[in-house]
Amino acid sequence: MTGTARTRVFLVDDHGLFRAGVKAELSDESSIEVVGEAADVDEAIAGITTTAPDVVLLDVHLPGGGGQAVIGPAVAVHPDAQFLALSVSDAAEDVIAVIRAGARGYVTKTIDRAGLVDAIARVAAGDAVFSPRLAGFVLDAFAGEAPVVVDPEFDSLTPRERDVLRLIARGYTYKELARRLMISPKTVETHVSSVLRKLQLSSRHELTRWAADRKLL
Amino acid sequence: MSAPRSAPDEHLPVPFARTPRRGIFQHAPGAPWRSREDRVVSGVAGGLAEWSGLPSMLVRVGLTFVLVGTGVGPVIYVIATAVLPVSDRGVDAADRSLVLPPKGRAREQAAVALLVAIGMSILLRAVGIWVGGGLGFPAALAAAGISLAWSRTDRERRELWRARLVRLPGDQARAEGEDSSRRRTAVVRAAAGGVLFVTGAGWVLRSAPPSTFVPVLAATVATAGGVALLAGPWIVGLWRDLSDERRARIRTEERAEVAAQLHDSVLQTLALIQRHPETTRSVAQLARHQERSLRSWLFEGNADAADAASAAPDAGTFADRLRAAIHDVEDRFDLPVELVLVGDAPADARADALVAATREAAANAARHSGSAQVAVYAEVSAASLSVFVRDRGKGFDPLLVADDRRGLRDSVVGRIERQGGTATIASAPGEGTEVALEVPR
Incomplete structure (x- = not known):
């Protein structure tokens, strides 16, 4: 591009x-x-x-x-x-x-x-685009501790990533949440992309189980 | 959910027009029935449980005990299967009349069943299970039971049994379009089974007083082998048919439920919208209401959940109540509220206070902010429940207009603080408002 x-x-x-x-x-x-x-x-x-x-x-x-x-x-x-x-x-x-x-x-x-x-x-x-619903979904899916951590890099979120997702779920735009967390919009992008990668690569079995159980974002 | 509603059925496209249904139970109120849904073998225990109001596990355990404890138990069960009607829920009269067995065939199969029953009785007697009583009595009992079962079984089942019995057992492979080697195997198996059965049965009859041990044992083994060969494929096939039938029944019920849901809700709403297209507000409200109900039906499996929760705010978990409160605000102020929920908790006094405060905060945003949308985010963690209500409206300076916002102060902040929680309001002119609420669990 x-x-x-x-x-x-x-x-x-x-x-x-x-x-x-x-x-x-x-x-x-x-x-x-x-x-x-x-x-x-x-x-x-x-x-x-x-x-x-x-x-x-x-x-x-x-x-x-x-x-x-x-x-x-x-x-x-x-x-x-x-x-x-x-x-x-x-x-x-x-x-x-x-x-x-x-x-x-x-x-x-x-x-x-x-x-x-x-x-x-x-x-x-x-970049990655997370709607509030998707952010809430990811927070829910990654809630709690991973009981069997197969790959720690992908199977949990960092506290900062959780903060970012919470603000997205609360309806903040990337720009607003960058200001709120006092980080640059580029850093927000980095966090969101990393969450997306975890969502794609995580082997957490909860992810699927959760999705099957909840059936709702 | 599928309660009949007055509707212009004749205007509906065929897939959505509902087929006429029978009453819930056609039988005399006092008679028990077999359950369609709750069944392990044929639904006798489940039906008895539904009929008596006892827990089905209790009925099942009791029934199993009686059946195993008494020698004639299985026969009783078969008779019960035959004489008790299946509950009619979810099945159309039209569907039932589709499968009518030819009468002659049914009688023929009853004779087959009778022969099998007599053979079984002889075998059982030889092994020594039927102690006491002559040979005639148990044989007659079993035969009577099975014939009764045959004659009184409901049509669809009888049709299935008939279809299976008619190709017993060599025809089965052909009927299923298998190759000729499979067919030969089946014929050979049937012949061998028949020879074994006849030999074994004759042997048992001749050595009726079990003076010697070896002939009886040999006869038993031969007879059992014969019966297994003869009846094995039939039993397997019957079992497969029954599970096929069960699957088909579930599919029918699901389709009926989808059609009923679409009809009762979506089409009704569309009809209403067509009738009043000029009042945009009510159209929007109808559409939103419909969307919610369809969504909850599709993804939560309960169309009435949202309605029930608004009708009875005392029901459900924290999430249910919050959802109902938000829907209420949406309806009252005709404004979309985007609700994102993470986790859930049982509803208690604190959760209720939080729901009430959230409702006020969202209503406040709808009333004053001028924002086109309100976002509500709720999160349940191990230690607390928190909610954020955010709008992108005109905002205000909390220091300057605090007195104006008594509603916010009393009904939001006060409520939360009385529960030992915290409420903070962040706002600035032109930047919208966010109300953050948190109560400990």
């Missing part, structure tokens, strides 16, 4: 109405260009292969295997694509599946335009 190029966005969602809405919203945005869209997994992989987008907006619930089924094959042909998961559903096990498959963030479909544009820019830059 260079600073001047427009971010090329690919939409994957089985609801045409939702795609149309997002396209209309993003069309006013000079920094973003919607290069394609798809309604199911196969279409999405084919479309991403031909258009090579920077960011894929990926619906969590997708016919043909869910959002996570897109990520692996799409990354294989186009390793530079970044994925931002969107959903209305909030079913924890679905969201965690997409994140663990490699999505760089998760936002709910109720997000406003500015929030979505910001999230796209962030994901395009390789």
Whole structure:
């Protein structure tokens, strides 16, 4: 990503109405260009292969295997694509599946335009995007001590990472929480990215068990 | 949840139109039944438990004791299976009438069952289980039980048994589209089983007074082997059929529940919205209410949870009550409140005070801040419950307008401090407000 190029966005969602809405919203945005869209997994992989987008907006619930089924094959042909998961559903096990498959963030479909544009820019830059719900989810999943620490690097959060997640869950923007914690926004990014990596790589069995038990963010 | 509601069924697309249901229980109020849901073998114990109101484990233990303790127990169980009706919950009359066994076949199978029962009785007597009484009485009892079982079993089950018995046992492989070697094996097995069974049974009859030990033992082994060969695949198949049937039944019930839920809630709401599209506020409220109820049904498995919690605020855990309070604020002020919950705790006086204070703080934000959204974050830790209520509204200077905010001071701060907790309000003009509440557990 260079600073001047427009971010090329690919939409994957089985609801045409939702795609149309997002396209209309993003069309006013000079920094973003919607290069394609798809309604199911196969279409999405084919479309991403031909258009090579920077960011894929990926619906969590997708016919043909869910959002996570897109990520692996799409990354294989186009390793530079970044994925931002969107959903209305909030079913924890679905969201965690997409994140663990490699999505760089998760936002709910109720997000406003500015929030979505910001999230796209962030994901395009390789940063992680945590909505309050996702932050709450991660805090819940990583609550308590890991009983069997297989890999201590990935199986627990640092106190600072917990602080950052709590503030995100409380509705703080990255900028606000950087000021609040008296750290730079870049450091916030670092913490969030590290939490994302832990979420993807953790072998904590609670993560799955929790998701199955709670079924709710 | 699936209580009938007055609805314009005729306007609905077919998948959502509900099939007519029977009454919950069609039988006389006094008669017990077999349970559909709560069953290990055929639901006799579960049905008795539902019928009597006793815990099903208790009934099960008692029943097992009686069945094992008395020699004729299994026969009694089979008879109970046959004569007790299955409770009708969740099954449509239409579904039942789909499987009608041909009458002649049923009689034929009853004869087969009778023969098997007589053989079993002879065998049991030879082994010495049937002490006392002539051969005729137990044989007749078992035969009567099994025929009764056959004649009185409910249709769907009888159809399954029939289908299985008809291809007993050599046909089974063919019916399942297996290759010819499997079929040959099955035929050979059936023939060998038959020969063994006949030989064994004849042997037992001839050496009825067990003067010698070896012939009886040999006869028993032969008979048992024959029965195993003959009945083994049948029993396995029957068992598989029963679990297939159980799976199908669960699927039917799930589909009925989804259809009922969509119908009762979503379609009703859509109909309401179509009727009053002009009042945006009530449309938004309806949509939000519907979303919440559907969400809780989908992800918490209970559509009425949110409603029940708002109707009865005394129910549920801290999280349930907080959720209900937040929903109430959303409805009252027509403002989205994003609630993020981490952990849960049982509701006690402190938790209730925290919920009440949170409700006030959120209402306050909705009333005064001008913010388009309020965020509420609640976290349960080992030592405390904490809640943060944040808005991005106009904010205020806590030092300057403290007197204005008596509501905040009394109903939020006072409430929390009386519980030994802390409440802090952070705000500045133009920067929104955050109320932080914490009570010890």
